[in-house]
Amino acid sequence: MNYMQTVKVNNQKATIFVIGAVPVRFNLWIMIFTSCWVVYMLRVNMSLNIIAMVPQTHSTSNTTSVSQCNAKDAIIRNVTLQHEDIADVRQAPRETPGAASFEWTPDQQAMILGSYFWCYPVTSLVGGMAAERWGPRYVVFITSVLSALLTIGSPAAARLHYIALVVARFLLGIAGGFIYPSLHALVARWAPPTEKGKFISAMMGGTLGTVVTWSVTGPLVEKFGWASAFYVPGALALIWCALWWYLVADTPADHPRISDTERKYISDALGDKVQKSKGLPPFKSIVTSLPFLAMVVLHYGNLWGLYFIMTVGPKFVSSVLGFQLAAAGVISALPYLARLLLSAIFGVIGDCILARNLMSTTRIRKFFCLFSHIIPGLFLVLLVYAGCSTVLSVALITLSMGANGAATLTNLQNHQDLAPNYAGSLYGIANAVGSSAGFFTPMITAYFTRDGNGFEQWRPVFFVGASVYIISAIFFIFFGTGEIQKWNFSEKDQIDTDNKQKNGDPRELKDTPLSVVST
Template sequence: MAVLFIKFFDVIPVRFNLWIMLFTSCWIIYMLRVNMSLNLIAMVPRPPKNNTIQSQCEPTDDVTNATLRHVDITDVREAPRQVPGETFDWSADQQALILGSYFWSYPVTSLVGGMAAERWGPRYVVLISTAVSGILTALSPVAATINNIALVVVRFLLGLAGGFIYPALHVLVARWAPPAEKGKFVSAMMGGTLGTVVTWSLAGPLIEKFGWASAFYVPAAITFLWCFLWWYLVADAPNEHPRISDTERKYILDALGDKIQKSKGLPPFRSIITSVPFLAMVLIHYGNLWGLYFIMTVGPKFVSSVLGFELSAAGVISALPYLARMFFAAIFGVIGDCILARNLMTTTTIRKFFCLFSHILPGLLLVLLVYAGCSTALSVSLITMSMGFNGAATLTNLQNHQDLAPNYAGTLYGIANFVGSTAGFFTPMITAYFTKNGNSFEQWRPVFFIGASVYVVSALFFILFGNGNIQEWNFPKEITSESKDDKEKNGDLKDMKASAMKNGDVKDTKETSLNVSS
């Protein structure tokens, strides 16, 4: 059976297999990241309910919003439950420490993950990082029985391993995705969205039937199975894959041309950090993550404390924003590829135009949310559409680093993700500052205005200063000089210049000789 299963993948185009593995990689890493938030419900007894806190929009009767308010996780947690396994008397601060420890280390390895993948290859960086994450997840029940600090250490190490994944995946996309298909490949990065929803759905039944430890062991077992498939199906580059057809290999390599060159040297950090297009990319990525964290944390808190509806724990309703983002991302990815394939817009125009959907519209919807009043249905719709339109990020900030320097795509994404991760710290602080004296609409209004402003301002800056052209510092200097000498000797440099200019890969004639020489 296993042999037939493996042979099934061999008859599928390698690029499709790669898309599946990219999607499921994000699914796996999010599964191991978010399972703790639900597992803690079973691991720690529920404290007595506090009935003194009421929202501004308490329903006047049992019929109001009945279709949306019927499933609240707080009600489930307070119901009598018989969950197998030991429980722990951890305070709220100790639980927050456990949940937060993952994100202490995650930005650090996100910063270096791209460089590691560029140097040693994304295949093994992702494989080792994911396997280590699976082992740490399997050790979590043992760590919990020791004490909460042991579990904090495990989660901290899990964050260290997880930080390598996304930058390394972007390196893989740079080496495999033809320009006409890059939108579809980047949309695979939304696999983590579905991973969150499925994990929460899977963990509940497992905990009730087999105890909370099973909600660690089963994801770990799935991870190990996935690691075998990754090892078998994925290679660092098309010319290294043992089972790819000659036709498919030639198609990918011809489409990529001379944009990708392997180098063991360090990235040109001075050129990178002084590049205005790169800084514009970092800013729009920061705006994207600010909006994403904002909706994930502040949005549910708003409809909980102001509207009296716990969005983040209402079954299918809580999944709608995440599913909408994944669905819209796939649609926008296909649209972008079609536009590029038909030469309807340049790469730069595509990146800037779709900022309207990825950043500006989501920001405006956040402003409307605070004026929605006590309409729960309208509030849920606005949050869902705001995150849904943000799926267009697959055509803006989630692709732009690939445009600027495919040789260093992982490094650029790692730097941008490192900076953007700070949004996860600032959004709760700003919310706490403005709502410290209450949860009225007036007190929440500045919170949403700030969130919308970050969305919109970052998009406007990118529209003014962003770029979709490959930068000259993409090409390693040692490769550039060697290739230039060879091509001049062979008389091919002029032809390469013309080809690059025709394909729009360089910014002007003066830069062409340097760019195409690699």
């Protein structure tokens, strides 16, 4: 397959016809996207599977709320907003075909859901450093294989004892923690500056992984039983691992099938900002950097909202809104589909703004916090007052997560701005802190919904989520930045950079994006 490449010749743009395969960067984007897909597929399946594994019983308090949202005449009277919805897509509770009968208490279920995140922050912390030292290709491959095998073994663990399933999920979280920091280290080595938004948007592959997993899990369970919802994702993950090993390399210089033109373009665009081999990150400078701390706070707010919908969203849709298991999976996936689509749009918008110098990097990061954090938080506040309105509740959750797609221009890119040389490590540290939301959100939800699953019990949960979203954005707007930090470079690199600036660097960095047109 041939493609067109736009280059600069004597400061004039020119388009040349290049004989060869699809650019390796495109293949890399696909593999990063599907890597996030796979890790989320293995992470979120438990949120829906557990509904089929545990008999759904309701307390007296909960029965009132369920009957309110599943009236026999299918008319739902919303006390708060004083309007009616036709709930023809919801049905009275019935036994799910293929369901199991594990007698796990709400606290035990919360432990199973939250165990994934117990050590996830720790491995996120070291994941970036591991990728920077041994290469992201190896780290992602090994941890993905382990994750697939643990998922396939989960049904046997559940039958043995719920603690065995907790251990399996705990080990799965250990392996999963390495993935995202490693992918960010890979992006730092491959993505030219004017293509960062597109590459970071590939990190939303986990969103599609959630959409597909939740959409097919319900029908899969109802037709083949709950265990199939573990076996199928695990088998698919093993197939993906083989493709990853063949198609991905740690750097353009290491890739056996990249063209000389593309390798040179990436090398010139990145310049000397990223070195392949380096020592430990400058932790003292990092943890005392206010811009970095602002990025961590922003990332925490993003993950709080993300993990809230991911871990307890299916329960809210099933228990409060009254959808059956198959429908609950589809409805719960809608917010993630919106997030996926809008993240791609926001990524392109950010790249265009940066390429045309319409806004500085710092202004882009701060301005789009409005969409990635503040607007999603406001939608969660409105959701508190939606009552049993099916359409309104689903629409607000979907709009909240959809607007959060702008995270591709805020917390998901800011660590690349601050220190591309240590992008994996910075993201790992931020993810280590932010991932604690993964086990706090199920605990908080279990605490407030202990006596029932009505809107009255869920309202404090949504208020907490909205507050974290908005406060984290305000903090970043005051203290964040998109400027590269001095500690990105070692002392020797800093001296060399200062000398180049003093004497003039003859090499001109070419940030012209590669335009690819298949023919």
